[in-house]
Amino acid sequence: MYKFLSIVTGIIITIPVMSTIWLVSFFAIDLTFLLSSLISLIGAGLTYSLISVSIYVRFLKKHQLSMKDYRYIRKNLAEANHKIRRLQKALFSIRHLLFLKENMELLRVIKKIHRVTKKKPMRFFQGERFYFSHLDSAVELTEKYALLSTQPKKNEEMEQVLHQTRHTMKDIKTSIEKDLYHILSDDMEELQFEVDFAKYKTKPKGRLEDK
Template identity: 55%
Template sequence: MNPFLSFLIRSAAAIPAAVVIWLISFFGLEFPFLLSSAAALAGGALIYWLAGIFSDARFLKKHGLTRKEYRYIRKNLDEAKKKISRLNKTLFSIRHFPSIKQRIELFRVIRKIYSMTKKEPKRFYQAERFYFSHLDSILELTEKYAFISSQPKKNRELDEALYQTRETLSELSKAVEKDLYQVLSNDLEHLSFEIDVAKHSIKTANDIKNEARQSVPLPKNTAKPEVPAAPSHFVHTETNANKRAEEEEKTESQQQTGPRYSINTHTKEKVEIPIYTTREERYKAENRRSNR
């Protein structure tokens, strides 16, 4: 559990209890001021201790650990915190720029493993190889590498040693990544299980829908009822009556308006168009017209 959060919870329970005890002791029981203050402090301390026991018990029950196991894990985590702090200073004191990205990534993975283990102490058992082997090896190699690389003069042997150290740190970086995957192994298994359950539920729902569609009968095509035709003698009588009504309307309209006459205004007139073969004939014709 986060120590700061635990302190806030305990203080929130202890301070009001101490104030209430002091008020009861001083005003209710009429104790002297010093005795009331001592009782309030004792009561507040007792409440603070009981709240800590209650919160720790709840935390251990949540993660399935005993007090002995938690003390063991807490001790190793405190040691690992000191080692990680030393490693942080050493990694970023090395002046080898081509490997700076690798060092940053290595430290990020180490911090991730530590934070996950601190938040959920039960994960410590999945990261024992990291805490008891890989972290110590990385710390020793980086400190020696930083010491050798800080020397003003180097020979071939020192350069070879530095090169071998960088290669070993690269391999340890891969090992630390595997440690992280090992810490997350239970989460990955749980995730794959949840995915399988979700797929199975989706498949079951689709099967139920398909069965429901197949079980519902399709509606049959219903033809419209045919209207029986009227008898033939009714049809003939209706047509004769309609003709008579039309003839009567025509005669009435003629009687009212009278006979109609039409005048043809179109006249047909033949027009002759002369065609001249020579220019002289054309001049003669024009002279004739002018003389007229």
């Protein structure tokens, strides 16, 4: 989100600055057209860079992150996004409708966790079990299930493995749902506090007894 804000803000501010520098250089200082254009471009580049850095620093401060932490989180979010695409691709190749239905719900929860973490990067540390364990398990099991389920002939052993995989995926789904609740725990506590405070403010005051 901060990237989009940085680009839009940079463009809105940089264009007028670049135009002003060119007009001053060409008309007030009486420089040549090419030199005025060069100076305005340099000024625009410096302005855009300063704005981008300023927004980036404010973003890190707002989310209480160091540059090192944010780079680490961005790297892992990018890897998670790749894993989610793998999971989605594997799911769409499965013809077992019940398994597909159950795990499309799992995919929805996984995407929700990823969106929340992108919006609030500090939540990544609350979801480390998800990113370093549960997501990997979901992807690997789904890909293996997709591979086995598409085989034209299945023996008893293969059917048993598929059955066990379906059962394990239910356990993983439960774990990932708990991951989501854990990541959102701060929001739920904050909301509960606001609800309790609102109830307190709107609570009717008792009438004073007549003396």
